[in-house]
Amino acid sequence: MNKDSAQTALLWIVAAGFFMQSLDTTIVNTALPSIANSLHVAPLAMQPIIIAYTLTMAMLTPASGWLADRFGTRRVYFVAILIFVLGSICCASAHTLGQLVIARVLQGVGGSMLLPIGRLAVLRSVSGEQYVSALAFISVAGQLGPIAGPTLGGWFVQDMTWHWIFLINVPIGAVGLYAVRRFLPTHGETQAPPFDFVGCGLLSLCMIAFSLSIEAPFSTHRAAWAAGLFVLAVVSALAYIPYARRRRNPLFKLALFSEPNFSVGLIGNLVCRIGSSAVPFLVPLLLQLQLGYSPLHSGLMMLPAALAGTVAKRWIAPLIRRYGYDTFLLVNTLIVGSSIVAFALITRGTPLAIEIAILAVFGAANSMQFAAMNSVTLKDLSHEDAGSGNSLFSMVQMLAIGLGVSIGGGLVNLFSAQWGSAALGFRFSFACVGVITLVSAWIFRQLDVAPAQPKVRAPATHSAGR
Known part of the structure; x- marks a missing residue:
């Protein structure tokens, strides 16, 4: 060959x-x-x-x-x-x-x-x-x-x-x-350098404990248990700081966080993706359990979001060149969050065209949001730190998906039990996760960026453009 x-x-x-x-x-x-x-x-x-x-x-x-x-x-x-x-x-x-x-x-x-x-x-x-x-x-x-x-x-x-x-x-x-x-x-x-098993263990413990602390109040209603898990997550994260300072080759260098846009982008990604990650989990459940759609019909209903996201990718670079990362992310985050809230308005009487339009707007804005967030978070890292920063960014992405599913599903259970209606449970849940996404608009306002030639690049994660 x-x-x-x-x-x-x-x-x-x-x-x-x-x-x-x-x-x-x-x-x-x-x-x-x-x-x-x-x-x-x-x-x-x-x-x-x-x-x-x-x-x-x-x-x-x-x-x-x-x-x-x-x-x-x-x-x-x-x-x-x-x-x-x-x-x-x-x-x-x-x-x-x-x-x-x-x-x-x-x-x-x-x-x-x-x-x-x-x-x-x-x-x-x-x-x-x-x-x-x-x-x-x-x-x-x-x-x-x-x-x-x-x-x-x-x-x-x-x-x-x-x-x-x-x-x-x-x-x-x-x-x-x-x-x-x-x-x-x-x-x-x-001759690979020794892997930082201790550092990886500390951060993994932090993610697991934090995820369980978010899910515990929804599934067990044990406030003390959730608080204990949250404290464990904080302690694990804080323990990593002195450990990384002493170790010659830590899993993630603390110098990564000296780049302000990386820190802001990391936090903004985590908050924004909670709402965006809840949608793929909640929408098929809404369509099948509340609107009576068949599994195939509900699957087909997700096509507008996926196709609109694919088409919208070509708009990202020219929009960022014209308006800059800060303005683009502010406006686009508002569109993403508002489209998530709009899912709360879908009922059995909603015209099919309206449902498709909401899904398409969400898909297009969400696709551009992911690509812009990826780029602004990683673009200013040095060549030496790019690999490490990319890896940490990937971990945050995965964590956000899990949190989105935990929070979205937990809110549906909570509101359904409180109001005695699953339909209201879905409505209030979409409104809440949409508001969480809207909060990330304020976080992205802290970016220190100017209109420039964007280098929109996706990190080495499980899904491109995510």
Whole structure:
């Protein structure tokens, strides 16, 4: 096989892995009511299967680069696909919610390595002038996942069984495993610096405790338990500071936070993404449980958001060039938050055109929001700090997805019980998570940026443009 053919095969391998992973993050949402019915639990009790997956990815993403350096990219990428496929089989075989959560953790272990290591393999095999084009090719796979996921999930649930939303990964993964062994270049082990297991443990404990502290009041109504978990999260985060100062090569250098836009962007991303992450979880539940849509119909209803998001990506750079990051993020955040609040107005009598319009506006604004937030957070980091900052940014993204699902689902349960109406529960919940997103507009006002040529780039996360 010549060099060009080998590079083409590599790009298809990485794109397939990225598609499999991005598909899995969206295909589940449409199937939640059917899975809940099969496992004999309430649909809103299905939050842990999403939170377990995203938290596992958040915790393990920083280790992916070290694993590739230590054991070789081809070997680790092969193992990542294998673990992801085994996790998918275990998900399809689950008979209880607990079993499904454990299987999703296993999926998350494999998924946390697919994109970062795939990008690393491309970086080591593709020349500099071709690297941007190569990443653009891979990102298309990440965009196809959210477009196909909800509809495919609805079709599987309606015409077959929910198990197929996980079993679809088996044939894709099998082809990927063969292709990795056959075509992926061998990048041998290197003298990787020691991995900061202690630092990773402290930050992982912080994320887990913080997530549980947010979810505890909704699920158990134990204020003391939630407060204790929150204190544990704060203590873990504070303990990392003196530890990182003493360690020669910490997981994340504290100097990252000396770049003001990185700190503001990180906080703004976390707050903004809580509302944006609640929407993909809550909307399919609203459509199926309150409006009576079939799984396939609810999946098709998510297409306007995905397609509008894909189209809107081309508007980002010219808008930022004209208005600057601060003005763009202020206005666009207001649009995103307002569109989330608008979901509270959808009822059985709402015309279909209005529902589609709200979904399309949300999808377009949200896509541009993600790309702009990604860029403004990372653009001023030095070359030395870019990799570390990118990794921390990825962890925050995953944490925000879990928090969005916890808060969104918890609010629906809380308001439904308080007002005795699930319909009101959904309405008030959309209003609340929309307001949370609107708060991030004030955070982005603290950015120290001027109108300039934007370098809109997506971080090495599980989904491009997110």
